[in-house]
Amino acid sequence: MTQTPQTAPEPEVMIRLENLTKRFPGTQRNAVDGLTLDIHAGEIVVLVGPSGCGKTTTMKMINRIIEPTSGRIILGGEDVTTTNADQLRRRIGYVIQQTGLFPHLTIGENVATVPKLLGWDAARTRSRVDELLSMVNMDPDEYRGRYPKQLSGGQQQRVGVARALGGDPQVMLMDEPFGAIDPITRERLQNEFLRLQSEVRKTIVFVTHDIDEAIKMGDRIAILQEGSSIAQYDTPEKILTAPANDFVRDFIGGGASLKRLSLSRVRDIELASWPTVSAADSLEQAHRVLRESDHSAVLVLDTEGRPARWVGAEDLRRGAGQSLDRIGTVPQAVVESRATLSDALNELIAARYAVTVVVDQDGRHLGVVDIEQINEAIRSMRHSAVAEARTEFADGRTAP
């Protein structure tokens, strides 16, 4: 009897770069030198590396904003190295750091650009525009008619993403899309984008020079050296636990264990509980709950179950006669359950009661994260990394 081996199906290759090379006229060296890379469908591949290593050049060769000197680009099995570039680009979303929104067109017209190029009728275009704006958390009725200059930087970048998704492309190219945005907004946009990607499942090439962003966003990371030569092309876990060479080790830099906190989401660990009361409860009830717990404050939830206030014993005494949602302090350290442990730790460090409150998508309280749980997460990651390295060694495989 013959047995068919049960092999997992190889994921489809969406973009294949073959020996791709670019030499700019009048320069001595190849900006991209014989790069070969397979990018699988539905994955975010991050190109990361020091400034000038060729990330942008590599990316712009995929939609042929920069024409390769030699080599081939294969998109979904089709060689597109010399096909009509304009038609190719309508199938590829493109987001750049400077957003490049058309300042003389409204947000709605900006987002409608590719649908119009593709000849969609007015009704279909309009409903697509509204759908895309909602997808990037912008109320279509409020923003459709505005002009780019009437939006904040973060909102402009959201519109940039919506516009790139216009023609429902299979592939998106993003060059440092969140690079020019303040850290807090950047983090929010990153999280939103990951949520969006979990719905749309595009094949994404994402350029950044920030290793932390690479670890957070990437399903796979290509760490590039000068001339876009690949130092390591692997999952974030592998890159952090088994850097292929000194260049990668240096590039990751110190604090690899801390960086690995970006790999786990808050929803993946068990949350700690914290005493809560409802905003409608009396101060006496809050007092009782507080006394029975070994914590120094209770968390007041509003009628929807969303965190409203931290209230400590001192607040209860001074606020006598007022309702619970008028005393104490507003919780600042709050993250969604899809946030990374690194996000949670960041919040925790500055938090009043040394915990980060975790909420669901609608802002309802789920529990808290404290330093103990973060420690525990680091310990277990280290264990599993060691265990994995052992089995690979036993299998006779060498580190990639």
Next chain:
Amino acid sequence: MEFLEFLGNRADDLLEMGLAHAAIVGAAVLIATVIGVALGIATYRTERPREFVLAITGTFLTIPSFALFILLLGPLGLGWPPVLFALVLYGLLPVVRNTITGLREVDPAVIESAQGMGLNRRQRLLRIELPLAWPVVITGVRVTTLVLLGIAAIGAVVNGPGYGEMIFTGLARVGTPVAVNMVLAGTLGVIVLAVLFDLIFYTVQRLTTSRGIR
């Protein structure tokens, strides 16, 4: 007031001259705009042709208008043809220069993202670059109009239409009481036209410039 009386007596003449003046300048501005914008579009991306076009159209402006009108007498004769021809030459530089400046000032990131979305060269030019350069272009057209209104008056040396006739007749009669009135009326006519044209351009500019770049 003697001058007001003069204006009252010659009102019909003045109106007719005003219309003729406006017509020849309007026609010259239109032609200069079409040619100037076309030259700008054709050359703004390449350095040599760009510098060449700017140098040539700049040179036109340095020719004394009096001389040019006389020189054109030979090939084009008397009346409006030499005037129109000369006005177009004088009107090119502001239009060409502003077209080139406007197109070159468009944010490269905007053009790149248009390219990245698959707009071809022509679509980029018509839908993105020209609309964005438009306020600068139309400012050039405004300048051209003001310059040409003045130069057109000198066209009277070759029997061109407009207020020039009034001014030149007045100059020929210097010393008589009516001379000052004629020169003054002609000059005033040009100024009134300038104000009217500017009002029109202001309105057109507002109506044709997107709110997003105002």
